[in-house]
Amino acid sequence: MPDRQDEAFNAAAAIVTCILDGDTREARTIAFSSDLLHADMILVLAGALAAGHTAESWQQSLLEAHLGGDS
Structure with a gap:
């Protein structure tokens, strides 16, 4: 995997980890x-x-997120 893809993967994983930890600001x-x-x-x-x-x-997930106001 090229460096750019590694960086994108790491950033994406960090974003999801932060969201799961409740830190949407980070x-x-x-x-x-x-x-x-x-x-x-x-x-x-x-x-x-x-x-x-x-x-x-x-x-179904998308509909639930939309109706629930998740963003």
């Missing part, structure tokens, strides 16, 4: 710390999210 800081990695971080996060869902469970 998650946001990490997310906006590198303009160059945004697209790569999004793909890492989306890939991890997709791996844990079927199309149906993803739609």
Whole structure:
């Protein structure tokens, strides 16, 4: 895996860890710390999210998040 992909993976993992620990401020800081990695971080996060869902469970999860006001 190239260095850029490693950095994106590490940043994405750190963002999720912060969110799970309830530290959305730090998650946001990490997310906006590198303009160059945004697209790569999004793909890492989306890939991890997709791996844990079927199309149906993803739609239900998305609907629940939207109705619950999660952001």
